[in-house]
Amino acid sequence: MVWKAATFNVNGIRARLPLLLEWLQEQRPHVACLQEIKCQDKDFPHDAFVEAGYHVVWKGQKSFNGVAVLTTDPPQEVVRETDREVLDGEARFLAVKTCGVWVINTYVPQGRSPQDPAFGYKLAFLKETAQWIDARFAPDVPLLWTGDINVAPDPQDVYDPQRLDGEVGFHPEERRLFKEILGWGLVDLFRHLHPDEKQFTxxxxxxxxxxxRNLGWRLDHMLVTEPLAQAARDCRVDMTPRQKPKPSDHTPLVAVFHLDALSVSSPG
Amino acid sequence: MVWKAATFNVNGIRARLPLLLEWLQEQRPHVACLQEIKCQDKDFPHDAFVEAGYHVVWKGQKSFNGVAVLTTDPPQEVVRETDREVLDGEARFLAVKTCGVWVINTYVPQGRSPQDPAFGYKLAFLKETAQWIDARFAPDVPLLWTGDINVAPDPQDVYDPQRLDGEVGFHPEERRLFKEILGWGLVDLFRHLHPDEKQFTxxxxxxxxxxxRNLGWRLDHMLVTEPLAQAARDCRVDMTPRQKPKPSDHTPLVAVFHLDALSVSSPG
DNA sequence: GTTTCCCGAG
DNA sequence: CTCGGGAAAC
Structure with a gap:
C-alpha cells in the first residue's frame, strides 16, 4: 500500500481545528502526528476527528504540550506510558503501531536557553526516547520517530546559522546528540531525499x-529505520497551512512510503 | 427626511465587529449608539466604520464600559466631557448633535446589587444625566436619550416580575427614578408606540x-422629547443579531422618525 | 457564557 | 505574535 505519514505541531488544537480539519481532508494522511495540542484530555475535540474518519489517540495536560496520533486504520498497538519519568512527566510522548509500522510521536522540549535546566531536560528527553526505542526495537524494523524534535541538525536547517549558532534549537550539544541518535540506525528522511534543500518547518x-522573509528553522522531522527509508517515495514540507489565516507557527512535514516494498527481516 | 436611530450594547466592539458591520449594512441607521465597546481609544476599530460609511465618535477605557456614536452625516456638535465627575469618571457618556437632533448616548452602570455602592453610583448617574440635559436643553427641542439605561421600568419589562422584584435593574428605587426622569418631558418611545408588548433587549x-425561553429584560431605551415622539413612525427591537453566532447579550433597538414633520419652537 | 486583561510559554 | 488559563465583571 501507499502510506502517507505526517507530523504537525498545531500550537493549540482547539485554535487550529478548522485549519487542521481542512488540511486533513486535502492531504488524507494515513497517520498524522500532532504536537502542542495544549489541552487537557477532557477538552480534546475527539468527535471532530472521528467524523473526519480518523481513529485518535491523545495525551494532553493543562495549558502546555500534549500530543495526539490520528490514524485511518485502527491502531494495532498503543504506548501511552514508558515508565520513564523523563518521557512520561509531561504529555510529550505517544507511540502507535499502525499498518505494521511503529510510529513514535514526540514533542521534544524546546529548552529555553542553554543555561536553563530545561535544556538539560531536552537533552535527557532525546536520550531517553532513543534508549526506549533501542530497548524495544531493532534498526531493521519499520519504525518512524517523528514530531517536533526541536533541533535543527545542520547549518542549512536555520535561516542564519552564524547568528543562531549556540541558540537553543541550534546548539552544538543538541546537534551532536541528534547525529549520535541517527547513528543507531535512523535516517533523517527529509534531508536524505533532499540533501541540498533549505526548507523550514x-x-x-x-x-x-x-x-x-523565510526566517525559519527545520525542527520537525521524520527519522526512519532503513527499511522505511528504502520504502520512502517522498518527503516534503507542506507550506500551505502556514500561509493561511490563523496559522500555527509550524507547518506539516509529509512523507509517502510504499509499504509493499518493505523488506522486513522478521516474519510478522 | 426619514431618519433611523439605533442603540446597541455590543459587549466588546472587537469581538462583535463582524456581526456589527453586517448589521449596519442591513439596517443602515443614520445614527447608531453603541455601549460597552470595552476597549481603549487606541484599540477602537475606527477604519472599519469609516469604510462602512460612518463618522465615528468614541470614548473608551481599559477593559470595561466605553461608548461610541456612528453617524452617516458628520456630527454638528459633540460633547465628550460634561465636567461632572459622575458622568465623566468612566467612559459611559457621549452626546452628539446630528441631523438637527441631540443624541445622548449613555451606558448606565449596572449597579451590581442594591446594597453595593455601585447602585448608588447608578442612581447618581441617572440623576446627573437628567440634570445635565435639563441644564442644557428644554423639553421642546428634538432630543434623544438612548443607550443601555439598565432599568426595566415596568413589570412587563422583565421575564418574571415577581421573582425579579428588588433585583438590580428592576428595583423600585430605579424604576421610580426612571419615571421621575420621564416627567421632565421624555417619552419612553418603545412603550409609547407599543403599550402592551412584552419585548426585551x-x-x-x-x-x-x-x-x-425568552428570559429577558427591556433595559435599552429611546427616551425622546415631545417633538421627536410626534415625529416617530416606528420603534422596534431587532432580534436577529441576538440569534446569530457569537452574539452580544443585548440586541439593538431601532426607531424611525420623520424629521420633516418636526415642529421645533426655536428657529435653528 | 462571554469578553477583556494579564500572565507564562514559545 | 499567539495560545491557554485564571480573574473580574456582567
Whole structure:
C-alpha cells in the first residue's frame, strides 16, 4: 500500500481545528502526528476527528504540550506510558503501531536557553526516547520517530546559522546528540531525499513577517529505520497551512512510503 | 427626511465587529449608539466604520464600559466631557448633535446589587444625566436619550416580575427614578408606540437558553422629547443579531422618525 | 457564557 | 505574535 505519514505541531488544537480539519481532508494522511495540542484530555475535540474518519489517540495536560496520533486504520498497538519519568512527566510522548509500522510521536522540549535546566531536560528527553526505542526495537524494523524534535541538525536547517549558532534549537550539544541518535540506525528522511534543500518547518510568530522573509528553522522531522527509508517515495514540507489565516507557527512535514516494498527481516 | 436611530450594547466592539458591520449594512441607521465597546481609544476599530460609511465618535477605557456614536452625516456638535465627575469618571457618556437632533448616548452602570455602592453610583448617574440635559436643553427641542439605561421600568419589562422584584435593574428605587426622569418631558418611545408588548433587549448569557425561553429584560431605551415622539413612525427591537453566532447579550433597538414633520419652537 | 486583561510559554 | 488559563465583571 501507499502510506502517507505526517507530523504537525498545531500550537493549540482547539485554535487550529478548522485549519487542521481542512488540511486533513486535502492531504488524507494515513497517520498524522500532532504536537502542542495544549489541552487537557477532557477538552480534546475527539468527535471532530472521528467524523473526519480518523481513529485518535491523545495525551494532553493543562495549558502546555500534549500530543495526539490520528490514524485511518485502527491502531494495532498503543504506548501511552514508558515508565520513564523523563518521557512520561509531561504529555510529550505517544507511540502507535499502525499498518505494521511503529510510529513514535514526540514533542521534544524546546529548552529555553542553554543555561536553563530545561535544556538539560531536552537533552535527557532525546536520550531517553532513543534508549526506549533501542530497548524495544531493532534498526531493521519499520519504525518512524517523528514530531517536533526541536533541533535543527545542520547549518542549512536555520535561516542564519552564524547568528543562531549556540541558540537553543541550534546548539552544538543538541546537534551532536541528534547525529549520535541517527547513528543507531535512523535516517533523517527529509534531508536524505533532499540533501541540498533549505526548507523550514517553523517560523517564529515574534519575528515580523518571518514567513515572507523565510526566517525559519527545520525542527520537525521524520527519522526512519532503513527499511522505511528504502520504502520512502517522498518527503516534503507542506507550506500551505502556514500561509493561511490563523496559522500555527509550524507547518506539516509529509512523507509517502510504499509499504509493499518493505523488506522486513522478521516474519510478522 | 426619514431618519433611523439605533442603540446597541455590543459587549466588546472587537469581538462583535463582524456581526456589527453586517448589521449596519442591513439596517443602515443614520445614527447608531453603541455601549460597552470595552476597549481603549487606541484599540477602537475606527477604519472599519469609516469604510462602512460612518463618522465615528468614541470614548473608551481599559477593559470595561466605553461608548461610541456612528453617524452617516458628520456630527454638528459633540460633547465628550460634561465636567461632572459622575458622568465623566468612566467612559459611559457621549452626546452628539446630528441631523438637527441631540443624541445622548449613555451606558448606565449596572449597579451590581442594591446594597453595593455601585447602585448608588447608578442612581447618581441617572440623576446627573437628567440634570445635565435639563441644564442644557428644554423639553421642546428634538432630543434623544438612548443607550443601555439598565432599568426595566415596568413589570412587563422583565421575564418574571415577581421573582425579579428588588433585583438590580428592576428595583423600585430605579424604576421610580426612571419615571421621575420621564416627567421632565421624555417619552419612553418603545412603550409609547407599543403599550402592551412584552419585548426585551437583553438576555443573560448565564441563563441556559435564555433567548429561546425568552428570559429577558427591556433595559435599552429611546427616551425622546415631545417633538421627536410626534415625529416617530416606528420603534422596534431587532432580534436577529441576538440569534446569530457569537452574539452580544443585548440586541439593538431601532426607531424611525420623520424629521420633516418636526415642529421645533426655536428657529435653528 | 462571554469578553477583556494579564500572565507564562514559545 | 499567539495560545491557554485564571480573574473580574456582567
Amino acid at each position: 517553523f517560523w517564529d510568530y515574534r519575528l515580523p513577517r518571518s514567513v515572507q | 437583553f438576555w443573560d448569557y448565564r441563563l441556559p437558553r435564555s433567548v429561546q
